[in-house]
Amino acid sequence: MNRQGRGSTGPGRPSALPEHGYEPPAPVRELPDGRLLVAFHGDDDRRRVFDVSKLPLPGWHQTLAAAVAQRTGPDGGLRTFSAATTGWGSLGRLVRFLGSLPQPPLDPAQLTPAHLQAFYDHRAKTTPTTALHDMNEVRLLFALPALRDRVSTEVLDHIQRRLPAPRDAKAPATGTGPSPSGIGTKRLTTGFSDGELARLLAALRADAAKIRDRVRAGEGLLRRYRADPGALNEQDQGLGQALEWMAAPGQLPPPPGAEPHPFSSDRRELAGNLFLTLRDLAPLMMLAAALSERNGETIKELPVRHRVLEDRAVELVIVKRRRGARRWFETVTWEIGAPGRELHTPGGFYLLMLELTARSRERCGSPHLWCVWRDGQAARLGAADDYIAPFQDSLSCTAILPTAWAANRLRPLLADPQPAAVGPDSPSPTEPTGGLPLQVSFNRIKTSMEVRRTKRMGGHLPSAAKSNSMPVLFRNYLSGDPVITAWAEEVLGEALLDAEQAARQAHERAVQAAGGGPRVLPGPVDTTVMETSGLDPETARQVADGELDTGWTACVDLDQHPLTGETCQVTFLACFHCGNCLVTRDHLPRLLALLDALTQRRRELPEDVWWPRYGPAWVAVRQDILAKFTPAELQHAQADKPHDALLDLVENPWELP
Structure with a gap:
């Protein structure tokens, strides 16, 4: 049975079942060479194989493999690629630490509370920001039947203790000024001011309009070339011939009048006539986040599958992580808006992105929205051209640098001038400081949009809570934000x-x-x-x-x-x-x-x-x-x-x- 989509089940129409004699694959496999593997297939449709045999302490391997299979399985708490990878990292750090001890516990039964306390103290001294997270993950792992029955009750009692979050009192002070790379600066988490947000949205729409006009101009030239090449001038004929070659086999010819060079920027410019490139993602994805008022993770995983409702709205199922097991998917309806207003409505912008990524998606076959062309030679793939969905395998496999985009534009985005602090040697306030590049991130965009929606709702949190609960909205977005604080004071x-x-x-x-x-x-x-x-x-x-x-x-x-x-x-x-x-x-x-x-x-x-x-x-x-x-x-x-x-x-x- 292969029914899919809405209407596939109902009274008298049972759900699709596998063929007779189906046996699900075992989550733990032991290969002939002795390797012990745990296969992971997450709810985000991403896969990974964890090799337990690479860890020290062979006496732990069978037990750890069973625990990892339960923790990352259908009923476990780690059901995405990033969550499973993070949990595997915490487990690996614990086992490697235990293996480095002078007298390590050779099997789970030999583990003592002193071993766990030593591991926590070691993590708190070396990496205090992740020490508590590692212990929480170890606690959840030891609560599984595979490990719970193999360790002593003293260890179980110790792991259930509430640990204080470590504080690094000697952390070096960082500056507040941003830089394109983000190195050596303090990361801002508050939203933008009204002026900063207005300038940011204007810049995002301007860059998105350039990308839209570029691709549509290339598509229009390709149509005219196919209809009547003789009606074009010599320059357009040469470019039209190159676009025709790109549209058929998907490989870029050398640009007209240029020497063939796989790393030439002319190849990227030529591909940009029909395809989106990796450089186009930053402004487009940030504008999508601002229009839809969703976080960066949701924007990265936007699907292609959708429904158009009476040419007025788009309905699609998006992913909203960290909402508990089996609560990650949400059906949303986005307004399309009037023709020509695609850059102002979430539904219209979503359909525009489907249009601009259609050719790349046709070649890579991804069910995700964001599909682009990249230089295969520059990526060391052994081929000249490659078409990928950059976030299909992992949300972090492709870096999106919003701050670098803001700083490297022809007209860089600048933050609002900040008044200089008055020191003991300054009897009067000095002039405000200005000219600092604007720090841009998906988190700041999400916070700014949450603040604006709360203001539109008059501060009524039940009405303003859209993609988060009221406590999360207030604690993570509104509390401490200078814009909402100033508005509340007013x-x-x-x-x-x-x-x-x-x-x-x-x-x-x-x-x-x-x-x-x-x-x-x-x-x-x-x-x-x-x-x-x-x-x-x-x-x-x-x-x-x-x-x-x-x-x-x-x-x-x-x-x-x-x-x-x-x-x-x-x-x-x-x-x-x-x-x-x-x-x-x-x-x-x-x-x-x-x-x-x-x-x-x-x-x-x-x-x-x-x-x-x-x-x-x-x-x-x-x-x-x-x-x-x-x-x-x-x-x-x-x-x-x-x-x-x-x-x-x-x-x-x-x-x-």
Whole structure:
């Protein structure tokens, strides 16, 4: 049975099964020459054979081969080429270390916790960045039945311990300035600023347009040559003849008028008329990452198989790694967009890449999108021309150098000027530094696109989470990014300003309704001063003696509220809007304690709860009362501030945070 694709199964149509008598190949093979091999076939359709017999300690080989087969098998955790290769490297380092000991464990039963601790200490001293990863991989390997039953329980208990991540305190400091090679520089992981991202996208689209126009011009010349060679001029006839030769057998003739030379740049330029080259990959793949908002690994593994939905969108299955077993594949739908907008929509750009890579794919037969021509002589293949899918065997077999592309363009991309740090010998800030090449990477592009989408969604993480979960989106992309931090500070500042304005307006409305707000008497508490402010002598005496004090101020007429004309029954926090409220210098310590209590309550409550409840009183104390006292009076009151602000006494218990 060979049914494939959608609709191949259903009610009454069982799934395809192998032929009768099928026996799956054994994952572990022992060759006649004594070699012990473990075959790996990953979910990414990449293969590798691990030769266990090349490791030291022959007494471990059978057990290690069975463990590696389980760890890289269908139910194991290492199901991609890169993951299996990394796990094999950790295992090889452990076995080689054990084999180098004066008294090595000759079989798994002789392994002790001291051996594992010595291996961890050795890795932590030599390569601290991978020591913890090696121990985690060893722990997962020893948890498999093939090894778990062969080692002692002390070893199993030791390997399950939680190890601290090693820190290299003597790591040399690296500069922050980028270089085309990326050597001796600190790698940036944050996203681009708005200006940097705009310049980067413009450069990517410009280079992609040049590549598109170059290939389409070559295809157009080839069609005209095939239709009527005599209608072309002499130069176009020579180039058309070369393109006809390239299109048929796939081998490049010497460029017209040039000496044959397998390493000549003219051969690459001639091939570029019909094929993409390795140099074209950097701008095209980065633009694909920006338009699709996917990481570089997903872009490298884009498939050819797709569906066009009503000429509006493209549906395809992409690979999203590190999402758990059997969760690496995701069906996405990308917009095609209007004709001529291929460089602005992910679906349109995907179809454009299918067009530009069609001839290379026809010769290499790869199911992957990225297929290019390369110089076979320069690659030491013994042939002049070669057509490959550069990421079919491994995602790292072909180097893509985005920073080198940005620095080596005719118009290099530069980073935003950074203000120079002010040192102890510099009394004033210096001019911003500029002219540094822009550090470009797939990670920074992905981070920038995640930040922009989060901003478009108003910071709502459930809506902004597209290819990652909300915790991963925040922890790995948004947290610490300067663009999202500045935007969040701006939004928060605007929100706080709006809340303060709302509290001010609420205070002003309450003041107008309740008799004009509190009366403030700065200076010494004197009955004569209070009488001149409109108080009768008896009320002035009571205020001076503190007989009319309430929670934080004084009330000159408790029996007649200005708004209701009846006995006051409102909370003490409403006194700051009332015309019966009187504030003297003696009330300052309690008012300052109240502000401290409100500040503490602000840390405990959400802003949208704190501002309506306490904002009007806070505005009244800060702007209408304290502003009328001198700094000396406030400083003296600060020293006499009571510990208890009595804020809990004016609220219902169920309203407390």
